[in-house]
Amino acid sequence: MNALVIRNLVIAKGQRRLVDGVSLTLAKGSTLGIIGESGSGKSLTALAITNLLPDGLSISSTSTIEIDGVALPTHDAHAMRALRGAKIAMVFQDPMACLNPFMRIGTQIDEILAKGVLPRTARTTRIVELLREVDLPDPATLARRYPHELSGGQQQRVMLAMALAGEPDLLIADEPTSALDASVQAEIVALLARLQARRQMAMLIITHDLAVAGALAHDLAVMRAGQIVETGPAQAILNAPQHPYTARLVAARRTLVSEPSDAAHAGHLLVEVTDVAVDYAGRGLFGRPFRAVQGASLRLERGRTLGLLGESGSGKSTLASAVAGLRPIAEGRIRLLGHEMRPGGPALPQALRRRCQVVFQNPHGALNPRLSIARALGEPLGLAGIPHREHAARINAVLRDVGLEAEHAARFPHQLSGGQRQRVCIARALLCEPDVLVCDEVVSALDMTVQVQILQLLKELQKKRGFGMLFIGHDIDVVRWISDEVLVMNKGRIVDRCAAHELGATASRDAYTQRLMAARLSPLAA
């Protein structure tokens, strides 16, 4: 018996088919993973099952979706409402945004229970049971809390408890762990697997992360550009992908878990940070400043890459912006390219700023949407005093360096893909001929295959040009792959430092590093 059967699903926006003829079956009590990169139509497929597609998108009349052998009443809003939250439950990405900030946790779960016949007192008991089932401590107190008082992992557990409240036969989880820190991610994945096995629900996991899919799914469907290119048992697909696209996805992930190729030789010292502390101003009149970084020291040499690894809120980005002279420091000193920065001291001189460049996480926000690529790249050249007639040649050269064509110069940011935009940001940084390149989560917003391309590009450029790189990231595999030395940050302090290849040698590492390494999901370790 199948819990879910989708036949020839077509979702169109006007004439454009975003999902084009997808057929899937999900057996009762098993887990199906849909993997694919952004824009592949995997989330739309999930939303179609609950009939929650955004306005303007429509399901073709030839498509059928069956739940437990019964066709979905897509045109009967009332019947659909009865199904949602009961037979079909959904968990989304970013639990903070998914929970209603104005309502207590318990009340939000109660909204589902209240659709049933349970009296109020029984519902209160049931809420506590549900919260306990998702391993939340002290459920009775927690039920009276508001979402903002919970951590990201706890919020996602609450979302799960809410989904379970309707005793669903089918649980759809759309990128359930993508917005969470690595260690939390592993806990949620383990919890999902446990719940699915215990309740024998059918589960549909939508994810871009092969590790998550590998850990949860029995079967996999690989989506690309609205179509399914490959289906089969999860381990078979991950170990021996048939379709070239799947092979590329798997290879990208493998590249990262492979050992870093060669340790770069040490050059002369570019950055020296000694016992630096960074404060954020307190809120309100009498607010005390918040110390985001405390007692941080590091050294970066020419041609080497220093990885800063940490979870959100660990202070890694703050430290990096202090190094780049973008944020004043409260204690200690930073020596950057021979210039010393001290608390309350003068800011970084203009000329040095140019030689220390920063590339940010979100390439869309970092490019002015009204400037063509050529003009965006012309700005640093103009500042450096390079005559206008030389601009075009330089821009073309740097575009080639980052793997783009000369024709891209005439385009605007919105006409480029995410990966291409990040290449432009890197090109812009390179035009200043930097000695130090600060990369703040430069690949986190990109698809896995693109991530690997960008990382390889950075490494190649570094070899060619010899700049020192400060690479900030939360993904252990990414940071380990690109760095020569890794610093692990936790709660504003550097808790561990070692050569990149020694990260795996768990015994000699700090307890926090060990926890991070243990939380790593690696379905492709083979």
Add this chain to the structure above:
Amino acid sequence: MKFLANAGFDLGRMLIQALGIVVIVFLLARVVPGDVVDLKAIEGDLSASQQQEMRTELGLDQPLIVQFGQWSWRALHGDFGDSIRFGRPVGGMVRTALPVTLVFAGLSFVLALVLAIGIAVGAVMTGSRVLRSLVEIVNIWSIALPTFCIGVVGILIFSVWLHWLPVVGSMLLPILIIGIDGAGQIVKPLYEELREAATSTHVRTAHAKGLSPWRITVRHLLPTAVPVALALSGLVLAGLIAGTLTMEVLFGLPGLGSLMLNAIQGRDYPVIQAAILVTAIGLVVVNALTDLLHRMIDPRLSR
């Protein structure tokens, strides 16, 4: 503790605001050429010495700072003096006028909120063309048509031609006019905010939970619009001050507005000052209440 500190800080800020308003009005009233004695002189043909005597008696020959000091000292003790023109205690005059204005302004404000929220929520929930046009119409109405113009036209149609309402003293028409005007100022931004909120992630979660559209609107959609609605209400309240003043005069309602206008025309300083003081305190209190309400409704601000 933090809550108390915040409340104390707000209270101090409000008192300073109220004091500022009172000082400015005190000065403005005296910058206007001619005082009450000049006016009486024109009416009653007073001699120069009589005028001088009267000024001394009223304390108008004192330096401004002394006048202000004396007035505020007495005001602090609840004594607002007597009206110069009518000789009656100012406190009593304000006390009779205040309820009229409170009822008038309060009902107009409630009407404005009910209309604006009703139209905006209806338009977002149903997506109906009629309601969406209504958002635009009410909005343009309040921008394009000043309340006093509508007031005059309203009197002409309903009182003079149709004889449905008395020319003077009826509160119905002014409440409708001010209410619609206030609704027009907030309905459009409120509608846009709600439409934005309707596509937000937590509203999608509510849909995924299979809740009824009504519950989604009341419990999940509306709270999201609270900050905007409150900020806009502040705007409307400020507009009410001007609105009620002109409407009271136009429709002959014996409220604070009429009292103030008569006092200004007669240079009746004690009455002007008392009326403005009451209005200023009222405004400041209402602002504080909206802040407090915002903090109570949004749990993220309560700590």
